Amino acid sequence: DAGITQSPRHKVTETGTPVTLRCHQTENHRYMYWYRQDPGHGLRLIHYSYGVKDTDKGEVSDGYSVSRSKTEDFLLTLESATSSQTSVYFCAIRPSSGSTYEQYFGPGTRLTVT
Amino acid sequence: EDKVVQSPLSLVVHEGDTVTLNCSYEVTNFRSLLWYKQEKKAPTFLFMLTSSGIEKKSGRLSSILDKKELFSILNITATQTGDSAIYLCAVRDGSSNTGKLIFGQGTTLQVKP
Numbered sequence: 001d002a003g004i005t006q007s008p009r010h011k012v013t014e015t016g017t018p019v020t021l022r023c024h025q026t027e028n029h030r031y032m033y034w035y036r037q038d039p040g041h042g043l044r045l046i047h048y049s050y051g052v053k054d055t056d057k058g059e060v061s062d063g064y065s066v067s068r069s070k071t072e073d074f075l076l077t078l079e080s081a082t083s084s085q086t087s088v089y090f091c092a093i094r095p096s097s098g099s100t101y102e103q104y105f106g107p108g109t110r111l112t113v114t
Numbered sequence: 115e116d117k118v119v120q121s122p123l124s125l126v127v128h129e130g131d132t133v134t135l136n137c138s139y140e141v142t143n144f145r146s147l148l149w150y151k152q153e154k155k156a157p158t159f160l161f162m163l164t165s166s167g168i169e170k171k172s173g174r175l176s177s178i179l180d181k182k183e184l185f186s187i188l189n190i191t192a193t194q195t196g197d198s199a200i201y202l203c204a205v206r207d208g209s210s211n212t213g214k215l216i217f218g219q220g221t222t223l224q225v226k227p
Contacts, residue, residue: 031213042120042202042217043157050212058214090156094213101206101213102148105156 003027004106006091012112019078021109023091031094032074033103034058034066036087043090049074081113116141118205120218128226131193135221137203138185145208147179147186148215152200160188193225 003026013019023032031050035043035058045058047066055066063085065077078085088110092103118139127133137147146164150157161170163179163186170177174193179186190197200222204215 033214035217040123040219042118042219043204043215044217045214048212048214056212100162101146102159102162103213103215104159107156 004091004093004104006089006106006109008109009107010110012114013081014114015082016080019081019111019113021076021089021091021111023074023076023106025072025074025093027093028071028096029093030071030096032068033092033094034064034074034076035090035092036060036085037090037108038087046076046089078111081111083113085111086113087111116205116207116216118203118216118218120201120203120221122221123219124222124224126224126226127193129194131225132189132191133193133223135188135190135201135203135223136185137188137218139203139205139216139218140184141205141207141216143208144181144184145206148204148206149177149186149188150202150204152202152220153198157202190223193223195225195227198223198225 005024007022033048034046044060049055049068067075090108091106121136148162149160161177166181174191177188200220202220203218207214
């Protein structure tokens with residue numbers, strides 16, 4: 001257990017509404033990542049963070065923004081949700097200790113945009 | 115464009131069978147290859163491979179990397195119904211220190227009793 005929680009775990013929202021997903025970690029890891037998972041696509045990186053206020057785009061960042069004002073929280077915002085953003089969203093951390101690069105995932109948020 | 119491709123995309127076997135899952139990659143700045151298992155929840159880490167020809171083993175699961183031919187295989191022997199899952203392969207992109215992973219599409223394995 002990498003001490004990662006995500007909230008909400010499930011959400012249904014309407015097209016055009018803003019949505020914020022939260023990822024919270026308790027072990028002070030520097031690197032955090034947001035992915036989306038869709039059938040046939042595996043996991044695709046949306047945004048990542050390498051420290052407080054340090055974030056960068058992944059391969060599918062259009063329509064998403066992120067913020068990291070505290071080490072423990074990484075927020076993903078859909079400014080105006082669209083049906084194409086219906087997906088399962090996973091947050092991940094990379095342990096700061098040692099030289100390993102594996103990532104550990106949170107439980108996921110299932111988002112449905114109607 | 116960097117990519118990771120897994121095959122087959124899905125597989126149905128019976129308990130006791132041995133399966134081999136494949137992962138090929140084209141990643142400019144390859145650093146390591148990782149395997150994950152995903153049941154009805156978050157992916158869980160299985161192995162990380164960085165060197166060619168060195169087998170990683172955990173119980174009935176084993177994996178090996180071939181950096182010359184740019185692929186890895188994940189073997190599962192004596193399969194059990196609990197092995198039913200999506201198996202994800204990912205490659206770490208070494209173009210920065212951020213540890214970005216590029217994932218394949220996944221192989222869905224179903225093990226029937």
